[in-house]
Amino acid sequence: MSRPVFPFAAIVGQDDMKLAMLVAAVDPGIGGVLVFGDRGTGKSTTVRALAALLPPMRVMQGCRYQCDPAAPDSWCADCRAAGKGKSITAPVPVVDMPLGATEDRVVGALDLERALTGTKVFEPGLLARANRGFLYIDEVNLLEDHLVDLLLDVAASGENVVEREGLSIRHPARFVLIGSGNPEEGELRPQLLDRFGLAVEVRTPADLPTRIDVVRRRDSFERDPVGFAEVWKKPRDKLRRRIIDARARLPDLVVSDTSLERAARLCMALGTDGLRGELTLIRAARAVASLDGDEAIGDSHLRRVAPMVLSHRLRRNPLDEAIASTRVTRAVEELFGA
Structure with missing residues (x-):
């Protein structure tokens, strides 16, 4: 084991x-x-x-590349030559x-x-x-x-x-x-x-209670990994079910024209190059909305993912010495309100 x-x-x-x-x-x-x-x-x-x-994934048995049985168009040459074979689960x-x-x-x-x-x-x-x-x-x-x-x-x-x-x-x-x-x-x-x-x-936690909690949990895990994992089994299973449900909801989640406009305006305000910022912003917001069990993207989802989607896409501005994440937060507040 x-x-x-x-x-x-x-x-x-x-x-x-x-x-x-x-x-x-x-x-x-x-x-x-x-x-x-x-x-x-x-x-x-x-x-x-x-x-x-x-959750474990389905793979073609014996495949060295973990080919997806449900996606024959992406199979390797070996799986294509063998045709439809047995599938198994793998981590x-x-x-x-x-x-x-x-x-x-x-x-x-x-x-x-x-x-x-x-x-x-x-x-x-x-x-x-x-x-x-x-x-x-x-x-x-x-x-x-x-x-x-x-x-x-x-x-x-x-x-x-x-x-x-x-x-x-x-x-x-x-x-x-x-x-x-x-x-x-x-x-x-x-x-x-x-x-x-x-x-x-x-960043390293700056508050005492958080640092103590980190050390306590890590020490408990090191002393008894199996027992610690068992204690956290229910929260783990709940989170796993949340991911599975979110994946199932994702294709049907609604992205309104208003949300598309919000994403585009934010990227324009920050001067991001290309359209990858908008596309990723919408996809990330959709994934968050799906995790939350919502049926459509809203401003709250865009706000939560904007810093992690856009901060690394900003050009350096010699007239603005603020760090990238601060510039994104400022632009979000101006567009969506504080």
Whole structure:
């Protein structure tokens, strides 16, 4: 029996980070989550806790890429060749991508041991393991440029294409990209920054009761992981049901012209480039409304997600030294009222 992970429902504070993760779980197409802030604030704990919270997914039995039985158009070549086969349940994968990973380890490469016997076999990489799950990169702002370019290509297409050493492989690679880091150690390349749908800042709790609660819960978990997980089983199941219900409601949720206009006006006021800000703002607000059990997007949903959707999309303004999140909050208050 594997060791339980720290329960998502037991994480103290860090509400913006938790909301961003839940939004990405309800709508994985939103573009991933970037978490910047202090070390030791629960970033990696929250990612692993979310994956453990999600319901198991159906996969094609024996598939190395976790192909979705309900989406034959996205199947890998092996699943297409085999036709309709048996499906099984599997946990949602969380794959760590270390900073020192080679390109072969990320995209996959020829299996050298079998190649020595004269057989060319593709050994899947981290992108294959992360398909339909989460790819987690700590210190993402220190990632090497060639790996950044690779991730951008895969994120845009949803496929990983490997053509080398006589191999020509194409397999699905759709995942929620989760990046974390410390902004003091360097900035993220704008091209990659723009690919994250949501970005949040996390800080060390400043109030005494919260710090005590964090230490108490973590200590209880370390001393008895199984017992601690059992105590939080009902809150975990309730939160899991909330995600499942939100996913089911999402396609029918109403987005009025008024909400579309609100989103567009906010992005225009902030001077965001392109239309990705509006699109992501609407999708994130829709996911929050669905989590709340509402039937339509309202101003309250747009207000809650605006800072995490737009803060990392702002151009630097030499005439306004306010930090990005403050500029977004100010624009939201001017448009929606304080």
